[in-house]
Amino acid sequence: MKATALAIPDVILFEPRVFGDDRGFFFESFNQRVFENAVGRHVEFVQDNHSRSAQGVLRGLHYQVEQAQGKLVRVVAGEVFDVAVDLRRSSATFGQWVGAYLSSENKHQLWVPEGFAHGFVVLSEDAEFLYKTTDFYAPTHERCLAWNDPQIGVDWPLSAPPLLSDKDLRGKLLSEAECFG
Template sequence: MNKVTTLPLPGLLLIQPQLYKDDRGYFFEVSRSSELKRQLGDIDFVQESQSGSYQHVLRGLHYQLNKPQAKLIRVLTGRIFDVAVDLRQHSASFGQWYGFELCSEKKQQLFIPAGFAHGFLTLSSYAEVVYKTDQYYDPVSERAIRWDDPQLAIQWPLTETPIISDKDAKAQSFASADIFLK
């Protein structure tokens, strides 16, 4: 049975699996449909993606406007600082962010509901991240907010200038970003 912890922004959840350890190593269930439905509601994950990133790579803040994605994120190798920003205008936490360190050793998963932007910074020399989404990737609906937006003031644990993509370098400010109105 997984332990589910509610995080400060409405809808964000930290899922800690039940690990079974012995002298051979460990075993745990990554996901079980019935448990996910009990913990997260009626969500069907339709796509699973994986990325590999070197230290100081910062990806995000990404979201899809017309086909918003709920995400279930897990680190397979290494450590990341994972960030979710609430873009739901009706939410009491609209415009607020939450950051959390995820690492392969703890086997935790972070659930981010639809209506949030998401990004992460690689803290280890290399990290592999896998995430499930409840909507397919839709490039027409894709949006990005600047990782260093002064209005959001995300406290990234930077030790040097992050490595970002050209797309992320051209991302919008939070003030001019498309948001979720309902």
């Protein structure tokens, strides 16, 4: 499995080695040793999540201020554009974002560490999105950053306004958001 640090080096893109023939394919989707070598520390995952969304749905940008979650995300059906925003005030990349296309075809995965907001928009007719988290979901600590905050300037590949939940419609601007130290 190839691991590549993105423009924000703590966010890592994993590209598995896929073995395929006319019968189908096989690949190792997770290897604890390879993963920890790439991220440079021990990581324990405690929860797996699976969502399905229609084309044009934008989920995010979500994070938890306590019980912060690192997320290893991938797509098993369809395609999304996945985004991580650095919310660590002490970081040289605070307020910056990185994005990657994840699809069932490319089988890439993205590591979004604790201290980041995370979101994605569905580009295909629909998409099934899987992610492992390093802490449990804690709704009282969940926050939402505005997906379209001009200060952050995420370049979402949208051809029409996204479909948003009520929670995502109320996302806060970075200047108003609770962030990490």
